[in-house]
Amino acid sequence: MSTAREEILGRVRSALADAAPVAPAERRSPAARRPHEELVDLFAERVADYRAVVQRCTPDELGDVVRAALTPGSAVVLPAGLDLEIPGAVVDGADGRMLTAAELDAVDAVVTEARVGIAETGTVVLDHAAGQGRRALTLVPDRHVCIVRADQVVADVPDAFAVLDPLRPQTWISGPSATSDIELDRVEGVHGPRNLHVIVVG
Numbered sequence: 001m002s003t004a005r006e007e008i009l010g011r012v013r014s015a016l017a018d019a020a021p022v023a024p025a026e027r028r029s030p031a032a033r034r035p036h037e038e039l040v041d042l043f044a045e046r047v048a049d050y051r052a053v054v055q056r057c058t059p060d061e062l063g064d065v066v067r068a069a070l071t072p073g074s075a076v077v078l079p080a081g082l083d084l085e086i087p088g089a090v091v092d093g094a095d096g097r098m099l100t101a102a103e104l105d106a107v108d109a110v111v112t113e114a115r116v117g118i119a120e121t122g123t124v125v126l127d128h129a130a131g132q133g134r135r136a137l138t139l140v141p142d143r144h145v146c147i148v149r150a151d152q153v154v155a156d157v158p159d160a161f162a163v164l165d166p167l168r169p170q171t172w173i174s175g176p177s178a179t180s181d182i183e184l185d186r187v188e189g190v191h192g193p194r195n196l197h198v199i200v201v202g
Helices: 003-016 034-048 058-069 101-105 135-137 157-163
Strands: 053-055 075-077 089-094 109-113 117-119 123-126 142-147 171-173 178-180 186-188 193-201
Touching: 034 053, 034 109, 034 117, 053 058, 053 142, 058 142, 058 193, 101 135, 109 135, 117 157, 123 157, 135 171
Parallel strands: 053 193, 075 089, 075 109, 109 142, 142 193
Antiparallel strands: 117 123, 123 171, 178 186
């Protein structure tokens, strides 16, 4: 560290030495004060606002609901660690082999779990642990079917940060991939799935 930098930081520390600690600001998020059942409802509502398909189901119904969300005969990829039976689906990383970019480009849909769902923003966050797969799985196929369990839903972004490990890679998803040109014509699917199907379990 340079001498000038040390001197400046030393002055700052001296100036703050007698300062009283500042109490944390009161949480202002209205969602943070809602009962958890209402947070799950709000999450589903906000996800739907992004033009995503949202379904609710029980744990026993999950397999059937996921299979119904996939087009019959479509090519489907699953991440390792996802405990679901999807006939004909390929597991990325099975036998230690990851699908190539070209192989992923030929896939119609991917099914993954999520790490957390944010009610206030309708955002799904993946940290790419088992059952979530690597980033390419969720960015290349045209349809992403994402499973969010009710107990994974939190009120807002600060609550999500409290759950997430900052050392893990993260993908934050708010609706299908979309962009607009200079005339504000919306185009979906340019840099990710055109179709997002979120299944809220519980």
